[in-house]
Amino acid sequence: xxxxxxxxxxxxxxxxxxxxxxxxxxxxxxxxxxxxxxxxxxxxxxxxxxxxxxxxxxxxxxxxxxxxxxxxxxxxxxxxxxxxxxxxxxxx
Numbered sequence: 413x414x415x416x417x418x419x420x421x422x423x424x425x426x427x428x429x430x431x432x433x434x435x436x437x438x439x440x441x442x443x444x445x446x447x448x449x450x451x452x453x454x455x456x457x458x459x460x461x462x463x464x465x466x467x468x469x470x471x472x473x474x475x476x477x478x479x480x481x482x483x484x485x486x487x488x489x490x491x492x493x494x495x496x497x498x499x500x501x502x503x504x
Contacts, residue, residue, distance in 0.1 A: 413441045415455060415465060420447040420472050422465075422483055426494045434463060434487075441465075447473035462486055464498065 416429040422443075435455060443453040443465070451470035458464050466482040486495035 413439050413455070414444055415441050415453060416444045418446055420445050420449070420474075421476075421478055422467055422481065422494055422497075424483075424494055424496050427490070428465075428485070428492045428494065430492055443467050445472070449473050460484075462495065465494070 413432050413435065416431065418427045418429070434457075436457070438454065438456045441453045441455050443451045445451075449470060449472055451468050453465060453467045456464045456466065463485045464482055465485055467478075467480065469478065469480045471477055482498040483494045484496045484498060486493055
C-alpha cells in the first residue's frame with residue numbers, strides 16, 4: 413500500500429493521495445514524496461475517526477535528514493490532507 417505526498421516532506425496542510433483508499437486496519441505503507449524519495453511508514457486506524465501516518469526517518473533527494481514523525485490525517489472536500497503533527501507516534 414502506498415501513501416503519496418505532494419511535496420518533498422510532510423507538514424501540516426500538505427496534501428496527499430491514498431491510491432488504494434483508507435485501509436480498515438493498521439497497515440505498513442510506502443510513503444512516496446514529490447522528489448521521488450520513498451520511506452517506510454505506517455497508517456494506523458487509532459481510536460479516533462482520523463487516521464495517523466507515521467513516517468520513518470529518511471533523507472530528501474537533496475540530502476536533508478528528516479526524523480521519524482507522526483501526523484494526523486483529515487479528509488476534506490479536496491481530498492486527504494495532513495491536519496497536524498503529533499508529539500509522539502502511536503506504538504508499533
